[in-house]
Amino acid sequence: MNRPPSSTQAIPAIGAGPQHVAIIMDGNGRWAKKRFLPRVAGHKRGLESVREIVKACIERGIPYLTLFAFSSENWRRPAEEVSFLMGLFMRALEHEVAKLHKNGVRFRVVGELSRFDPELVELIRRGEALTAGNTRLTLTVAANYGGRWDILRAIERMLAAQPDKRGEFTEADLEPHLAMAYAPEPDLFIRTGGEERVSNFLLWQLAYTELYFTDMLWPDFDAAALDAAIASYRSRERRFGRTSEQLGEQRGEIAPGRARTDA
Ligand code: IPE
Ligand code: IPE
Ligand code: MG
Numbered sequence: 515m516n517r518p519p520s521s522t523q524a525i526p527a528i529g530a531g532p533q534h535v536a537i538i539m540d541g542n543g544r545w546a547k548k549r550f551l552p553r554v555a556g557h558k559r560g561l562e563s564v565r566e567i568v569k570a571c572i573e574r575g576i577p578y579l580t581l582f583a584f585s586s587e588n589w590r591r592p593a594e595e596v597s598f599l600m601g602l603f604m605r606a607l608e609h610e611v612a613k614l615h616k617n618g619v620r621f622r623v624v625g626e627l628s629r630f631d632p633e634l635v636e637l638i639r640r641g642e643a644l645t646a647g648n649t650r651l652t653l654t655v656a657a658n659y660g661g662r663w664d665i666l667r668a669i670e671r672m673l674a675a676q677p678d679k680r681g682e683f684t685e686a687d688l689e690p691h692l693a694m695a696y697a698p699e700p701d702l703f704i705r706t707g708g709e710e711r712v713s714n715f716l717l718w719q720l721a722y723t724e725l726y727f728t729d730m731l732w733p734d735f736d737a738a739a740l741d742a743a744i745a746s747y748r749s750r751e752r753r754f755g756r757t758s759e760q761l762g763e764q765r766g767e768i769a770p771g772r773a774r775t776d777a
Contacts, residue, residue: 525754528765532701532747534578535571535740536723538715539563541707541731554598559733561606570737571651572617574744578652578697582715586626586660603657604634611641618650624693625659652697659693661717668692668718692718699723702747704740706732724750 526533542556549555564581571579584599614621623638630638668691672683679687689695699719705711708729712720726743728735751758 525764526701526752528751528761529748531574531744532576532724534580534698534700535576535702535704535743536580536582536700536716536720537567537703538582538705538707538713539732539735540705540709542733544707545731545733553595554602556731556733557599557602561602563732563735564606565610566736567740568614568619568651568653570740571653572619573737574740576651578654578700580654580656580694580697580700580716582656582659582713584625584657584659585714586658586663587714589629589658600631600634604631604637607634607637607641611637611644614641614653615645615648618648619645620648620650620652621645622652622654622696623657624654624664625657626663627658629658654694654697656715660714661712661720662714664693664716665718688718694719702726702743704728704743706730706735722752722754724752 539560542560543553544556545559546553546556567581568579583603588599589596611621621641621644623642627635627638665688668688671691672688673680675691676683676687694716699721700716700723703712703715703720703723704726706728708727710727724747726746728739728743730739751761753761
């Protein structure tokens with residue numbers, strides 16, 4: 515599959531739904547704390563939201579969904595929580611990959627996998643290989659991912675690929691070396707849990723993404739909440755540096771004060 519063009523170059527149709535939704539799934543710990551449960555109970559519940567949102571994206575014909583599951587900074591958490599998350603990821607892969615495949619989902623993982631248990635890496639690679647030919651939904655899980663790591667690695671790779679181009683590199687030279695080069699840039703970014711920050715997620719790719727923040731905690735996030743985020747997205751005018759009047763002209767509207775005389 516060829517990489518769809520950057521949305522900063524090819525403008526999506528006005529009123530169109532998002533083609534790529536990227537989510538920071540935050541608030542699992544607080545969800546559990548509110549119920550006097552251990553934090554990890556929130557992560558377990560969060561997996562149910564993942565299932566629901568994957569299904570909802572398939573039903574809505576959204577071709578790309580990207581979920582931030584573990585950041586490069588999350589290693590700073592208590593060792594027991596990190597190992598619980600790794601175990602949860604393993605069990606999810608063991609149980610869900612066949613279902614994803616049956617539903618036409620292409621599964622991908624982006625992030626620095628070298629720090630993961632080799633058994634987990636093997637499961638990831640097998641899942642990716644099994645589902646590589648699917649086209650209904652590309653589900654990307656960002657695991658031990660950091661936006662800065664991604665950009666730095668892409669620069670290294672770009673320099674290795676074209677060592678003589680120094681001084682003449684363009685954005686288009688770098689993009690094929692980013693971890694998510696197979697996907698268009700996200701149209702809609704959602705963060706649950708109330709924090710309004712990007713936390714080192716897809717830094718390069720979010721340049722012109724519409725941002726949506728909700729106080730809802732990830733284990734409470736469901737298809738109706740996704741629809742609310744999509745409705746907010748649809749109400750926005752994506753200008754990519756242009757003026758609102760220019761976009762009106764593209765839509766065939768006549769800008770005020772600039773009535774056409776040739777009609
Ligand atoms: C997000 O929920 C899940 C991961 C980072 C793995 P948190 O665990 O960050 O939940 P809060 O922010 O503490 O509520
Ligand atoms: C961001 O959540 C990463 C994931 C959801 C995987 P955090 O809860 O770790 O983010 P910060 O550190 O509070 O910004
Ligand atoms: Mg958090």
